[in-house]
Amino acid sequence: MRLFLALIPPPALRERLGELADAAHSRCGGRRTPDENLHLTLAFLGKVSEERAAALVDWMHGLAVPPGKWQLDAWGHFRGPGIVWVGGSRPDPALQRLHETLWDRLEAHGIPGRPSRYVPHITLLRRAGRLDADGLPAPALAWRYNRLELIHSINNGQDVRYTPLARSQAT
Template sequence: MRLFLALVPPPELREQLGELADAAHANCGGRRIPDESLHLTLAFLGEVSDVQATELVDWVRRLTVPPGEWRLDGWGHFRRPGILWVGGQSPDPALTALHGHLWDALEGFDLTGRPTCFVPHVSLLRRARRLEAHGLPAPDLVWGYNRVDLVRSITRDWGSRYVSLARSPQN
């Protein structure tokens, strides 16, 4: 099964991100990410065995995540595959440390794929026709976090559906 670790926004923030996604979609076209799929990927694990998935569920349920705040105050994009996202204009040391801590532990599960560069972001559009943020509202959101979800990605013809398999305890 295809898994990743993510921060999942609380309902109020998810609604605000959805409003930004609506504005971006109206301005840039493409495929809007549904509100229920909005998240920050901390570690993409790819395909894992059922045995590894069970071990990861147990690990995440015991995982301690230090509380932090992430300021989302800028737009960005990945030219391929036309992803428009919102994130921070400045690097966030706490998120970078969390990302590194998670990958240190994941390597103990014989998982590979630690990226050489971590760009915290929330994807709002895929296959956008325009990747310019000109004319879009300036984001200014604060995401308080203290939990991580282990999420399964189920791919369908119309897109992906995400199912949380485990959540770390709230601090």
């Protein structure tokens, strides 16, 4: 099973992110992330056995995420894969701490894969033909979060579907 830990935007924010994705798609091309797949990855776990996934589900039920607020006010891109994203113009200390804390706990459970660098972002496009955000509407969104989800990424060869397996406790 291919798994990751993510914050899932509430419906109104997801709708606004979808509007930004539409604007970016019309300017940059590429493959647009479907609204139902918009999220902020905090830890990509990769392929995990069913047994390990079941243990992670149990772990998630006891996990509490400190509430936070993330300001999304900048466009960005990753040149190699042609990804266009929105995120914060400045590092967010609370998201960085959450990311680090999660990886400390995951590694204590024997799960490897901590990245050397973490850039909080929401991927709106993949394989974009243009990576220029000039002329796109300025993102000015506030995301209040307090719950994390364990997501199973299912790729059937045509599209990717995300299925939540577990949620942390709401705080």
